[in-house]
Amino acid sequence: MPPRDEHSSISDELFRPSPAGADLEAGREKTALLALLDALPVGIFWKDRDSRYLGCNKVFARDAGLDSPEDIVGKTDLDLAWSSLADKVRADDREIMESGVPRLGYEDPATLRDGRRVWHRKNKLPIRDEGGTVIGILGTYEDVSWERIAEERLAFALEGSGVGLWDWNVKTGQVELNERWAEICGYTLAELEPLSIETWAGLCHPDDLAKSEAAIKEHFEGRIPYYECEARMRHKDGRWIWVLDRGKLVSRDAEGRPLRMAGTHLDISERKRLEEDLLLAATRDKLTGAYNRRTGLEQLERELKGARRRASELAICFVDVDGLKEANDALGHAAGDALLVEAAQALQANLRETDLLSRLGGDEFLLILPDCPPSEAAAIWERVLATARELDQAVANLGKRGAMGLSHGFAFFRSGETASADELVARADAAMYADKRARKAGRSADAAG
Numbered sequence: 019m020p021p022r023d024e025h026s027s028i029s030d031e032l033f034r035p036s037p038a039g040a041d042l043e044a045g046r047e048k049t050a051l052l053a054l055l056d057a058l059p060v061g062i063f064w065k066d067r068d069s070r071y072l073g074c075n076k077v078f079a080r081d082a083g084l085d086s087p088e089d090i091v092g093k094t095d096l097d098l099a100w101s102s103l104a105d106k107v108r109a110d111d112r113e114i115m116e117s118g119v120p121r122l123g124y125e126d127p128a129t130l131r132d133g134r135r136v137w138h139r140k141n142k143l144p145i146r147d148e149g150g151t152v153i154g155i156l157g158t159y160e161d162v163s164w165e166r167i168a169e170e171r172l173a174f175a176l177e178g179s180g181v182g183l184w185d186w187n188v189k190t191g192q193v194e195l196n197e198r199w200a201e202i203c204g205y206t207l208a209e210l211e212p213l214s215i216e217t218w219a220g221l222c223h224p225d226d227l228a229k230s231e232a233a234i235k236e237h238f239e240g241r242i243p244y245y246e247c248e249a250r251m252r253h254k255d256g257r258w259i260w261v262l263d264r265g266k267l268v269s270r271d272a273e274g275r276p277l278r279m280a281g282t283h284l285d286i287s288e289r290k291r292l293e294e295d296l297l298l299a300a301t302r303d304k305l306t307g308a309y310n311r312r313t314g315l316e317q318l319e320r321e322l323k324g325a326r327r328r329a330s331e332l333a334i335c336f337v338d339v340d341g342l343k344e345a346n347d348a349l350g351h352a353a354g355d356a357l358l359v360e361a362a363q364a365l366q367a368n369l370r371e372t373d374l375l376s377r378l379g380g381d382e383f384l385l386i387l388p389d390c391p392p393s394e395a396a397a398i399w400e401r402v403l404a405t406a407r408e409l410d411q412a413v414a415n416l417g418k419r420g421a422m423g424l425s426h427g428f429a430f431f432r433s434g435e436t437a438s439a440d441e442l443v444a445r446a447d448a449a450m451y452a453d454k455r456a457r458k459a460g461r462s463a464d465a466a467g
Contacts, residue, residue, distance in 0.1 A: 083131030182283030204254030314376020
């Protein structure tokens, strides 16, 4: 026998015939229950197996165009203000009674006796007798027209602001998107159909999708009041664009599980480009693209702390571009700038993925080489010199300037040392000047400090 639900005691009273005069206590109980239902600010009704009304409260009677709840008895939806929807309502009733499954929290339009079109959020439950047989339906509804109006007004406002809109059925995975959502990615909405949460997942950058899912999980668990994520999406033309994705959970089921979430997409690609430009301006040397002095020394401090923590080696190389003053004096500052750019290219082209290049100022550069023993540092420098010679020969063939020279000096931090970043730079600087003097004297120096 199917289990009886938590509404059984109420439905027993509502579906029980009016008591005989001898059963005064039962009559008083039913009268008290009806008075309670009349006091509630929602519409309540109950029907038999043929979808004929057995009763209702005052809110329902008012909306149905009746003078009192008693007037509903024996009527069907064909007799009420929403008669044009009667077939749909009856089919809905039949489905619930035949399946025995409640239908909760759904929204439907209704027409009141004054002709107003409203929206109701409804609940319908099958009612069973003591033997478990479905004998009718108990229903409730509340007027959510103002919610609908507010949603429509918000939608109109957002449409005018150029924001993409999304509405996600968490349970089914289905989504509703507006045309602007698709336009941001270069598509029409028709090109993206059929729409589901996979539409978003398929366009989102994998790294950002993982970040988005983590933020949604936090929001579902109530740890953050709303969801927000900056994410890259693949444009139709193949490039990545940036969107600010925001949303909020708007409903849960009876067990508290997420049901519906809605939100917006805002194209922030231009803002991201400006942020990147500002970051580059703050951290990079404009001429060579290397890290600027401040950022380079900050990176050195960070790498030195890491080397101490890992008990690993760290190498730095102080580099001076020889001949910069002569190039400036003889050929102009444009030639000197070109010399610095070529030097930076020779240095950067031979660094490992973990290495860093910083321009300290003027003709001075600093290489930061984590986890790099002296033998590997020497091999990197030989590759730098080979690249520099190739660049130098190409420029010399054009007759633009004389030969480029690079003086260098290494300093090494070894496990167990206590040297500071300033001390390492000073040692490398001293080694570089020793190399420069030796080069001028026509001999090779041990360029390590």
